[in-house]
Amino acid sequence: MSNYEEDEEYFPTDMTFNKRLAATRSSLSMPRDRQVQMPRPSSSQQTVYRAPQILMRKPRTRECVVCLNEKSIADFGEVFSTICQHVERQICTDCVRENTIRIVNDRSTTDVRCPEQNCDAIFDFDTVRRILIDSNTSVGQFEDRLSKGCVETMKSFVWCAHRCGWGCQLDDSSGNIFTCRRCKQKTCAHHQVKWHSGITCAEYDQTLCSDREETKNQNWLKDHTKKCPRCNVSIEKNDGCDHMTCCHCKYEFCWICLADFQPIRIYDNKYHAPDCKYYA
Incomplete structure (x- = not known):
């Protein structure tokens, strides 16, 4: 009988590949009494393999979320105020400066807020001056507005109605009229207008009511009639x-x-x- 025929008898045709492989291994296995036991290394001799550490390089640039320009990380480094709530700046220094200049030139407000997302910190004057130190924008007028806003919060403070830039804080004994020390003109402290000579504040109120009524009538005639x-x-x-x-x-x-x-x-x-x- 040929070797092929012997193989056919040894490996029936209905056996799967895995079963044939297992049968081959079992036929070649050595008896236990003749097997050589390889010595196991002691715990002190065991070699420990560790995965190499991968060092991640920090990015050197970042995209500004306002101008969308790729800027150096140094442009995002400084935290302008200690009360800022953001963890990491996403707006470059140039855009922060442009935003600050816009607010400083806006005479309707004195609140310069941090432009970062989810941060509503208000910059103090020293912070604003530090941001604008490299720009040509003068902070003198902004400082004047801050000073005026501060004194206007004082109780009974009145500006001179003649626009000379002077004002004072009145006490209870000052009455409704004061004379400006700079321009020597009189101001009504109650209405904060030029002093209404010849009439009291109560009479002035009546005049205002009459003027408002007259203005209201004139506006109605303008909207509903023609000449x-x-x-x-x-x-x-x-x-x-x-x-x-x-x-x-x-x-x-x-x-x-x-x-x-x-x-x-x-x-x-x-x-x-x-x-x-x-x-x-």
């Missing part, structure tokens, strides 16, 4: 078309453009004003 182009009498348009007839002088005109209606009636709508909706 006749011929006799100048105020006319109120309640309803109807825009062909108006003055009840005082019987003059006919267009309510929209005030054009004389007589030529319009004869020569058509080309005699309306060019910007009138009836012009054709």
Whole structure:
């Protein structure tokens, strides 16, 4: 019988590859009494293999979230205020400076806030001056605004109404009038206006009410009436078309453009004003 036939008998055809491999290993295995036991190394002789440590290099640049330019990490290093709430700056120094200049030049506010996301810290004057030290922006006017804002929070402080730049803090015995030490002009401390000579503060209040009522009436007349182009009498348009007839002088005109209606009636709508909706 050939070796092939012997193999066929030794390995039946219905055996899987794994079973054949296991049978081969078992046939080649050495009896236990003839196996050589290899000595195991002691714990002190065992070699310990450790994975090599990978050193991660810190990035040298960062993208500013405002200008989107790649800047050196040094441009994000300084924390301008100790009360800032952000952990790491994402806005470069140039953009922080531009934002500070914009606020300093804005006369409507004196609060210079940190522009970083989720940080609402307000920079003090020394911080603002340090940020702007390399720019041509003067902080003198900003310092004046801070000073004025500080004194205006003082109780009973009044500026001179004559705009000389002087003010003072009044006490309870000062009354409603004070004389400026710089320009020597009088100011009403109660209304903070130029002193209303000849009338008391109560009378001045009545005058203000009358003036407000008069202003209100004038605004209503301006919005709801027009003056006749011929006799100048105020006319109120309640309803109807825009062909108006003055009840005082019987003059006919267009309510929209005030054009004389007589030529319009004869020569058509080309005699309306060019910007009138009836012009054709």
